[in-house]
Amino acid sequence: xxxxxxxxxxxxxLSASADAGSLDFSYIPDTIQSASPDTMVPVxxxxxxxxxxxxxxxxxxxxxxxxxxxxxxxxxxxNAHITYKDLDLKAAYIEIDLxxxxxYASGLPDSTxxxxxxxxxTQGDQSFKAKVMRYNYKTEKGFINHVITEDGYGFLHGKxxxxxxEDIFNVSKGSYTTCNLEEHxxxxxxxxxxxxxxxKRIVTGPAYLTIEEVPTxxxxxxxxxxxxQGQRSGILIPTFGEVQALGFSFENGGYYLYINDRMDAxxxxxxxxxxxxxxxxxxxYKKRYKYTGEVNLNFATTITGVKETPGYTKxxxxxIRWSHRRDPKARPRSNFSADVNIVTSTYNRYNSTSAxxxxxxxxxxxxxxxxxxxxxxxxxxxxxxxxxxLTHVVNVTFPEVSFSVNRFNxxxxxxxxxxxxxxxxITTNYNMNARNTLSTTDSLFFSEKSLREMKNGIRHxxxxxxxxxxxxxxxxxxxxxxxxxxxxxSYRKYWSNDTLFTGSEPVxxxxxxxxxQGFHNIFDFGFSSSLSTKVxxxxxxxxxxxxxxxxxxxxxxxxxxxxxxxxxxFWGYYDSYYDQNGQEIRYSxxxxxxxxxxxxxxxxxxxxxxTNNLEMKVRSRKDTITGTRKVSLIDQFVVNLSYDFARDSLxxxxxxxxxxxxxxxxxxxxxxxxxxxYILDSTxxxxxxxxxxxxxxxxxRLKQTNxxxxxNWRLNSTDFxxxxxxxxxxxxxxxxxELEEIRMNPDEYIDWSIxxxxxxxxxxxxxxxxxxxxxEYERTDNIIQTLGLSGNVSxxxxxxxxxxxxxxxxxxxxxxxxxxxxxxxxxxxxxxxxIPSGYRQSWxxxxxxxxxxxxxxxxxxxxxxxxx
Numbered sequence: 102x103x104x105x106x107x108x109x110x111x112x113x114x115l116s117a118s119a120d121a122g123s124l125d126f127s128y129i130p131d132t133i134q135s136a137s138p139d140t141m142v143p144v145x146x147x148x149x150x151x152x153x154x155x156x157x158x159x160x161x162x163x164x165x166x167x168x169x170x171x172x173x174x175x176x177x178x179x180n181a182h183i184t185y186k187d188l189d190l191k192a193a194y195i196e197i198d199l200x201x202x203x204x205y206a207s208g209l210p211d212s213t214x215x216x217x218x219x220x221x222x223t224q225g226d227q228s229f230k231a232k233v234m235r236y237n238y239k240t241e242k243g244f245i246n247h248v249i250t251e252d253g254y255g256f257l258h259g260k261x262x263x264x265x266x267e268d269i270f271n272v273s274k275g276s277y278t279t280c281n282l283e284e285h286x287x288x289x290x291x292x293x294x295x296x297x298x299x300x301k302r303i304v305t306g307p308a309y310l311t312i313e314e315v316p317t318x319x320x321x322x323x324x325x326x327x328x329x330q331g332q333r334s335g336i337l338i339p340t341f342g343e344v345q346a347l348g349f350s351f352e353n354g355g356y357y358l359y360i361n362d363r364m365d366a367x368x369x370x371x372x373x374x375x376x377x378x379x380x381x382x383x384x385x386y387k388k389r390y391k392y393t394g395e396v397n398l399n400f401a402t403t404i405t406g407v408k409e410t411p412g413y414t415k416x417x418x419x420x421i422r423w424s425h426r427r428d429p430k431a432r433p434r435s436n437f438s439a440d441v442n443i444v445t446s447t448y449n450r451y452n453s454t455s456a457x458x459x460x461x462x463x464x465x466x467x468x469x470x471x472x473x474x475x476x477x478x479x480x481x482x483x484x485x486x487x488x489x490x491l492t493h494v495v496n497v498t499f500p501e502v503s504f505s506v507n508r509f510n511x512x513x514x515x516x517x518x519x520x521x522x523x524x525x526x527i528t529t530n531y532n533m534n535a536r537n538t539l540s541t542t543d544s545l546f547f548s549e550k551s552l553r554e555m556k557n558g559i560r561h562x563x564x565x566x567x568x569x570x571x572x573x574x575x576x577x578x579x580x581x582x583x584x585x586x587x588x589x590x591s592y593r594k595y596w597s598n599d600t601l602f603t604g605s606e607p608v609x610x611x612x613x614x615x616x617x618q619g620f621h622n623i624f625d626f627g628f629s630s631s632l633s634t635k636v637x638x639x640x641x642x643x644x645x646x647x648x649x650x651x652x653x654x655x656x657x658x659x660x661x662x663x664x665x666x667x668x669x670x671f672w673g674y675y676d677s678y679y680d681q682n683g684q685e686i687r688y689s690x691x692x693x694x695x696x697x698x699x700x701x702x703x704x705x706x707x708x709x710x711x712t713n714n715l716e717m718k719v720r721s722r723k724d725t726i727t728g729t730r731k732v733s734l735i736d737q738f739v740v741n742l743s744y745d746f747a748r749d750s751l752x753x754x755x756x757x758x759x760x761x762x763x764x765x766x767x768x769x770x771x772x773x774x775x776x777x778x779y780i781l782d783s784t785x786x787x788x789x790x791x792x793x794x795x796x797x798x799x800x801x802r803l804k805q806t807n808x809x810x811x812x813n814w815r816l817n818s819t820d821f822x823x824x825x826x827x828x829x830x831x832x833x834x835x836x837x838x839e840l841e842e843i844r845m846n847p848d849e850y851i852d853w854s855i856x857x858x859x860x861x862x863x864x865x866x867x868x869x870x871x872x873x874x875x876x877e878y879e880r881t882d883n884i885i886q887t888l889g890l891s892g893n894v895s896x897x898x899x900x901x902x903x904x905x906x907x908x909x910x911x912x913x914x915x916x917x918x919x920x921x922x923x924x925x926x927x928x929x930x931x932x933x934x935x936i937p938s939g940y941r942q943s944w945x946x947x948x949x950x951x952x953x954x955x956x957x958x959x960x961x962x963x964x965x966x967x968x969x
């Protein structure tokens with residue numbers, strides 16, 4: 102009686118809808134059509150009896166709902182939808198067997214005979230799409246025919262699937278693929294039987310690979326496909342190949358270790374039959390809103406030739422890289438960062454690296470911690486390194502401590518009353534720098550001798566300045582610079598008459614230098630005064646002209662600086678020795694010290710500096726507010742000349758002219774020249790206190806000049822009015838981990854958002870140096886001219902070609918050139934990279950599956966650069 106009441110209640114609250122003209126229901130007996138074709142059937146709730154359902158069943162249909170009282174079945178036709186607990190079923194036709202607790206679902210033929218509305222079954226986070234399905238919602242078991250479901254990173258196809266348990270499925274005549282095509286995937290692993298353990302693994306019997314539904318001889322005795330979402334540990338399969346100079350190889354094989362969501366590690370390596378090897382451990386860590394970092398260690402030994410033969414070489418190399426960044430929000434007042442990049446001079450030459458690393462010869466590293474106290478006091482702890490792989494020179498600073506105090510007014514306060522006095526504008530600040538440095542070659546970097554040659558010291562500086570405004574337009578600034586240096590060693594020089602054996606012939610008599618340990622405090626000071634203003638010149642043409650106005654800004658500065666003679670015996674910073682001719686030579690005891698030494702001789706120099714800026718205002722249609730825009734003609738043109746009153750000769754300095762400007766937003770132009778007012782002696786040295794005017798009747802002699810032009814022009818399709826959005830890609834949105842991988846390896850990913858882009862870089866530098874050795878004129882011209890081109894072109898939505906090249910006009914030769922071709926093959930991808938010339942001459946072809954779970958399913962052919 103209760104069951105009949107439930108059915109009658111459902112009938113009373115239902116109203117049917119939808120046009121049934123497109124569906125064929127002739128094979129379903131006693132079909133009841135909906136009364137209203139324009140309304141959807143509302144939701145019906147069936148209340149369970151004690152012997153029936155244990156939860157509410159919510160079901161609806163767009164066309165027809167039929168209740169069979171005798172068989173106690175419910176038929177839902179047309180966009181049927183059932184929800185029961187966490188079960189969700191959609192299909193064109195659904196049959197509910199209430200006594201048997203079963204659901205049956207299938208599609209229906211439309212007016213053309215095509216089956217539409219195939220069942221889509223969802224339970225929890227699992228979803229299945231099938232042709233026919235039967236499911237017992239009590240036991241949660243069932244059969245599904247011709248099923249397709251996405252599990253993990255792949256898709257499962259099965260002719261018949263049995264749901265055994267909540268997370269266990271048995272599949273008969275199925276396949277596994279990462280291709281998202283439902284009917285005809287481009288490739289798949291086919292098998293007769295398999296068991297799926299949701300979110301863990303897929304285990305199959307013998308499986309074989311098919312490509313475009315063509316079976317291949319690639320057969321495996323059993324299949325084990327992990328389908329767990331996220332990262333997991335596992336073996337990294339190596340790539341097999343051959344490098345003619347090194348032998349047969351296993352490359353990039355190793356192990357990936359997933360530690361937790363914040364850390365992972367990977368160790369990969371190469372091994373060659375010729376004896377060469379390489380190992381590259383990597384450790385990554387990240388804590389959201391706190392920090393992120395990565396450590397890369399690379400060790401390699403390259404062996405070519407046969408041992409104990411003339412062509413045999415063995416080159417051990419290493420590269421150490423560490424990057425660490427702290428989120429600014431983690432600790433706003435402090436920051437810790439690391440950017441370490443240490444390599445041996447030949448690592449990038451004999452090991453596979455990126456083009457950027459190969460073309461670089463200067464590498465720098467820095468580890469720094471910065472903090473401040475109340476926004477006034479700043480402390481920095483730093484360690485740095487820089488090296489040049491061409492000269493093999495390595496400079497290391499460790500540690501370095503810097504402490505500074507912001508500029509403040511010692512004689513003024515916020516509570517001051519009355520007018521401002523001159524001493525209220527006096528300001529000062531304090532800086533301290535303590536440093537320990539080492540400069541050596543990379544081959545002697547860890548030797549005991551290099552450690553003994555470390556230089557260290559502490560420097561304190563305290564400038565005290567007082568800016569004063571004169572007549573509203575002049576700024577007069579007086580500054581007293583106080584400097585204190587602390588060293589822990591000094592030097593002594595003397596002439597030795599002993600015999601020195603340094604080469605093939607002995608040398609009798611030499612200049613000896615001893616290092617004496619001990620603390621030394623060196624204090625010096627200097628005074629400077631400067632007077633500056635700004636002068637404006639304006640030439641107006643009016644709004645009717647294309648050029649409205651031209652403005653010239655002249656900033657003249659006259660300054661005077663004085664430094665006493667710190668080489669006198671009073672200070673004790675200098676000493677002397679007698680050379681082989683008996684001549685007394687004075688020298689600084691701290692010559693070559695880390696922070697230098699106080700200068701010798703009194704200096705009283707007047708300096709004149711003229712800084713010019715020229716710009717114009719032109720009409721602009723883009724500016725709808727003012728209708729004009731500013732155009733810079735000369736960013737800066739500086740004239741500089743000084744005169745030293747304290748010197749007894751050669752008081753005038755060379756006249757210096759320098760300028761820079763930017764044209765058309767992309768062209769940078771710089772200029773610099775020096776003119777000397779004094780003549781040269783017979784050896785071409787500036788030692789005679791005679792001017793060019795006195796001897797040659799000309800004011801100045803051109804010493805050197807340099808012009809340089811550089812251009813960097815970036816073009817793409819949007820610059821020529823192509824604002825059309827690119828077609829949407831079928832790939833899903835990238836996860837946070839994938840985005841991080843793209844940022845770390847940008848060369849491995851393709852950007853399809855811009856149809857084409859082109860970068861043109863041009864550099865030209867022309868310098869002339871005039872010399873007069875032994876009264877003969879000698880001119881040296883230095884010309885550097887290079888052109889660089891790089892770009893990408895999307896030929897179609899699936900093809901992309903990239904290139905990078907350049908031309909050196911001085912050597913008349915191509916610079917580093919590379920060509921890359923990429924083909925999107927839906928679930929596969931093809932790459933071809935070619936470097937046609939140079940030391941890195943090589944080519945590489947690969948075709949592989951896109952899915953990371955099948956990253957080792959690839960075909961690679963290459964010619965290694967070491968083979969050339």
